[in-house]
Amino acid sequence: MLKDNLSPFKSLMADGAFTELRSQVNRKRRVSMIKGEIVTNMREDITGVGCRVYKDGLYGFASSPSLDNESIKRVLKKASENAAFMSSRIKKDRPAIADARVGGYATDYVRNDTEQKYYIEVLRELDDYISKNCTGLINRSLVAYEDSMEKMLVVSQGTDGHTIVPRSYIYIFMTVEGRDGNPLEVFTPVGGFGIFPENFSDLKEVYSETDRLYKLAMDKIDGVYSKAGLNTVILSGELAGMLAHEAVGHTVEADLVLAGSVAAKNLNKQVASPLVSMTDFAHTAFGKDAPLPVYLDDEGILAEDEVLIKDGILTGYMNSRETAGHFGMAPKGNARGFMFDDEPLIRMRNTAVLPGESSLDDMISSVDDGYYLISSNNGQADSTGEFMFGVTTGYEIKNGKLGRALLDTTISGIAFEMLKTVDMVGNEVSWSSSGFCGKKQLMPVGLGGPALRCKVMMGGR
Amino acid sequence: MNSKFEQLKKTADIALADLLERGADSSLVSVGRSVKNEFNIDGGEFSLMRTTDSEAIGLKVIKGNKKGDISINSFDREVLRNAAGEVIKVAEGSSADEAWVFAKNPGGEKHFSIGVLDADIEKLFDRVNELKETLDRDYPKIKIDQLISSHVMSYGVLAGSDGLIYTTEYGYYNCGLSFIGQDGDEVSSFFGADIITTDLDTPFIEQGDVKRNIEACERSIHTEALDGTFTGCMLLTPDCFGGFLFDIIGNFAGDSGVLEQTSIWLNKLGSKVADERITVSLNPISDYAKFYSPFDGSGYIAENFDLIKDGVFESFAISDYVARKRGMTKAKNTGANVSVKPGSESLDGIISGIDKGILVGRFSGGSPSSNGDFSGVAKNSFLIENGRVTKPLREVMINGNLADILNNLRGLSKELTENGISSLPYAAFDNVVISGK
Incomplete structure (x- = not known):
């Protein structure tokens, strides 16, 4: 969970300019499986801080992967320098950003992490279901995917806050052989807001979507081209x-x-x-x-x-x-x-x-x-x-x-x-x-x- | 070796030791830093200067033939130690697969230096400003939607548990331009051009397809609808041809089609799959490639190769993992530096031989089916009638099959466009269904 170490830097935001300072963590989890074999098994966590300064109709932006105080000071300074560089070369003289409601927003969502083996076990269970119930496919592949953005924001004028948006899905792909011998593919995603265990502790809905997709795949074998x-x-x-x-x-x-x-x-x-x-x-x-x-x-x-x-x-x-x-x-x-x-x-x-x-x-x-x-x-x-x-x-x-x-x-x-x-x-x-x-x-x-x-x-x- | 690499090597060594301690059989660690300086124009006006400092660490391990992969962007010792523990757990949760193998240490440290490392930010700004002023002055009907131009400098170390060490440093400028033509209330489709370059001495408008696409956009503001449907010739600009090649390689020769066994070229190696005038190569080590990946994700060093030579399918574009999995030979590189051997005829000569067809500047279509069927909208397109390019078109769809068009080649131009990544001619294909309202 991100800590609010940005607020103390509000006092360093330049007068006469609009400044945003944002720390962020993007998290990604992905497992993919083809016919029951795992071909992708990865995790990614990317963290850093970015700052944007608006003055005279021009923006300067700078970022650093480190969240320590020195890095935050450096991006604040560099973003201002970049805005100043632009102003030294381009004259736009636009009005200042209008004021907005001042306040704070803090999410109550708690984002837990999930061990990689959980994604793998869920995919294996679904793959078993497809293997047993969806005969006649020439290929089946599954992807377990989760990503999330957690942000801490401090602005020179407006509402500061802390937000988290997680989402997770299983993507189901099925391939059948068309009457001419060529492969035909269908796919569907299942899932939505929330981390993986919140969406897939019960696979009932996933099985139902799997059955629906299987029918579409089998119907497509006798598919026709549309009229142009x-x-x-x-x-x-x-x-x-x-x-x-x-x-x-x-x-x-x-x-x-x-x-x-x-x-x-x-x-x-x-x-x-x-x-x-x-x-x-x-x-x-x-x-x-x-x-x-x-x-x-x-x-x-x-x-x-x-x-x-x-x-x-x-x-x-x-x-x-x-x-x-x-x-x-x-x-x-x-x-x-x-x-x-x-x-x-x-x-x-x-x-x-x-x-x-x-x-x-x-x-x-x-x-x-x-x-x-x-x-x-x-x-x-x-x-x-x-x-x-x-x-x-x-x-x-x-x-x-x-x-x-x-x-x-x-x-x-x-x-x-x-x-x-x-x-x-x-x-x-x-x-x-x-x-x-x-x-x-x-x-x-x-x-x-x-x-x-x-x-x-x-x-x- | 430069001290900047020594620091990265130390971090890589620490990570390798962590992984070894936790039981990894084989590990590959990448550690890198990069800086980007970027200028943006939005809606025809300068808007932003952006500077980003980045760090990246990738940990790949194989333990008991099970593979795990983690990416982080922190050099913090504690974060690194946790990531090493985590990636071992990721691998342990996976399935054993003997096809996972990292490249062997080729012996001796390898160094790759590509492009322009030191940015001239003032000069880059001047080139961007010059392009904007040229458009404002000489092409008043062209309005910039967005221009993003930057210099990217990166350096890194790839270290393997068997002693493999590669050091890389690269730098390049790029300019991505998106624009529309506007005349009163009428607007053209979005059009654009992208270049990667090491050359700040030549105006951007003189590089790649920039000028040609701007002029084509200017001529395609007042479009006409096409009546009915006909089967005719589809002449693709080099940029647009590149998009079709990307789909052809991805669908028929790339990892997913081979791994999933859905590629219709699975049994075509050594067979004719295209007109004999077609030779498609992936040549990262060439004058036209201003940027390329010197090695792939498993540590194999890139070499040039022909995918199709004189119409014959010579090599899949597959990774080492997929090759081992399917008992095939891995590609010598899996990058994007595609080139097509030019034809013998001029572009004008090709056009003069087309009775009825369409010149396509951009294709906006659904992802082609596994079997290669494609359909989509021909953007920035012009009707070709009786050997001449005539009116600009709107709302025209083109439909065909990627495998079929390779055997229905009418011609390749002798003129080539190099955009810093690829080197491609115009390409004309017959028997494409072209439909209007």
């Missing part, structure tokens, strides 16, 4: 979450708005069907903890939800304290750094499409000729709002009923055009949080949504 072109689809909640994150979320990050993203000209305009609303949740969503709750960001802002789309109207951006001043908005706690030596960037937290009123069954029955798209292996967004997701499992829909499974495909569209085609919104939200968002640095994020009926471009043959 514009198609009517039902996106699963997982894909709706990807849409919220990739297609909308990135375009409304204020740094990307300043860089010219398509959202710059669409604030307060209709960008989606009135059925669509979207929020970047801070720590609580729909009356429960969000998948990866953020209570305090790395600029000393107590986190609040940011409503991005309300009834189809684009209502807000996600900001840092600097960009909030630029746009005349309030910062809501979106600035976060991944490692101790990473400066805070504007990042999403738990971004989700809000639920509607339709059942999934009704949505599928409403489609004469289209696809039900279930899971994805990656996604990207663009300045134009054009998005792309890789789709790894799905089914044809013919006359309102699920048909043959799909082979891997890709979907794409222009977010603010595609969202206007949404004409049914599901009534159940599903979340995922096992991946990383990449934007100079990695960052764990949550994303979610209900099923959506819409039109998208699909790759295919």
Whole structure:
């Protein structure tokens, strides 16, 4: 557990500048297994302190892997020197960072460590289950994974605090042989917030997900290519979450708005069907903890939800304290750094499409000729709002009923055009949080949504 | 030897002794320090100067044929002692596997020095500022989304329990640029360029693909949609070709496909897998590679090799562990310094022979399937009609198979792009499904 040895250095923070001082521990545990054999068995603990100073519109940052007082003094000094170097070469003369609520936040989460053999034993138990119950696979592989970020933050103005965000997952991969002899793969993550024993002391849910995945794998053996072109689809909640994150979320990050993203000209305009609303949740969503709750960001802002789309109207951006001043908005706690030596960037937290009123069954029955798209292996967004997701499992829909499974495909569209085609919104939200968002640095994020009926471009043959 | 290495060697020796005392049969310890100085431009304006000091210690052990691996970043004696105890426990919890073996001591200390060790921070700033000013002045429709340019200097020691000692020091500059074209309300897709270089005497815009990608982006603001679907030629820029090669190597020749036995090239060694004009090499020791890993994670020293030579599959790109596991031969390196032998035709010559196709600057697609099927969006792309590059396109998807395209080569350009990591030509492939709305 990190100790607060940063507060005494508040007095050394320069007047007339905004300074953040953050110590941090990133912990990672990973075991991977292929057909019962362990091929990765590693642990990582990375610790250090970083400091960022903002003055005249320019930042200086410095970091050290040591947490002793001399190192802390050194990074404070070096960050100020770097800001001064920039000011000596560039004149921006921007206003100072606006004041924020002063206070303190301290997590009550106690992060315990787990012996490596625990991860291995759980994987062996699951591997035995798959080996006995999932016949016909040409490969099976499992990954036990846990990471966590613990941060101690002291700022020259704002809220200081101590936060911990742990998460842990088992990733299950299955490979079958297609009718043409080629390998076909499916995978799913299981898990969420918390350290590994908190999520996997009982494997009942994991077995249930394993059975579901096995059916998808076996169905994929007779899979078909999708029709290339514009198609009517039902996106699963997982894909709706990807849409919220990739297609909308990135375009409304204020740094990307300043860089010219398509959202710059669409604030307060209709960008989606009135059925669509979207929020970047801070720590609580729909009356429960969000998948990866953020209570305090790395600029000393107590986190609040940011409503991005309300009834189809684009209502807000996600900001840092600097960009909030630029746009005349309030910062809501979106600035976060991944490692101790990473400066805070504007990042999403738990971004989700809000639920509607339709059942999934009704949505599928409403489609004469289209696809039900279930899971994805990656996604990207663009300045134009054009998005792309890789789709790894799905089914044809013919006359309102699920048909043959799909082979891997890709979907794409222009977010603010595609969202206007949404004409049914599901009534159940599903979340995922096992991946990383990449934007100079990695960052764990949550994303979610209900099923959506819409039109998208699909790759295919 | 320089005193900076002596201090690291002492730390490595202490760790090796700790591991031996705790019963390790074989150990490999890496100890290193690095400093990065970085400038950032965001949204077209200078935003940040960042200096990071880093330390890294990696402990790898084999005990009873069981392997454990721990990374920490503290030289503190107590932390190091605890990590040594922990990594033994990690190994003990694992399964015995005779395929885990570290490289043997080649005899005598080896030293590797790569690139520019001493940073010229003032000059780096000037080059970054010059690139920004050049864009502002000569390319007013180009807006920098983000520019990250840095100098990285690192030095370290790799020490083995059998006396293996490698010392390394390296330094390089890099410039990663992401930008969009903007004209009124219309914006292009993100485009960019990345270079690794030891050369601060040449403006960044003259290096790698920087200038060509900026000019392509400027021409792709006012895009048009493509009607319908056709099967035609896909001409990839060197950068984009590099991305496809990364997927081809990863899917068919890399560790996971071999270990999981899902690679469709498992039984293809010595067989023709590509057009005979295609030779793909991984050559870290070459003029074009300004940075490379001199040895892999198990301590094997990198050498150059051909993955595909004249269309024939010559070598997998697999680690020593995977090679031992599957009774195969390990690759001479597992790095990213890929090169493709240039063709005999000019880029213009290749384009003039294409009746209908697409020039692709960037591919945004799902991870290709194990069987090589790929589909995704052709970003920063242009239609090719009757031997000419015509209009910039939007919302176009391309679909094909990675193994198939290697046998459907139309041509490789004689022009090469070197970005400090790789050396690649333009590559044109036929029979790709190209679909618009």
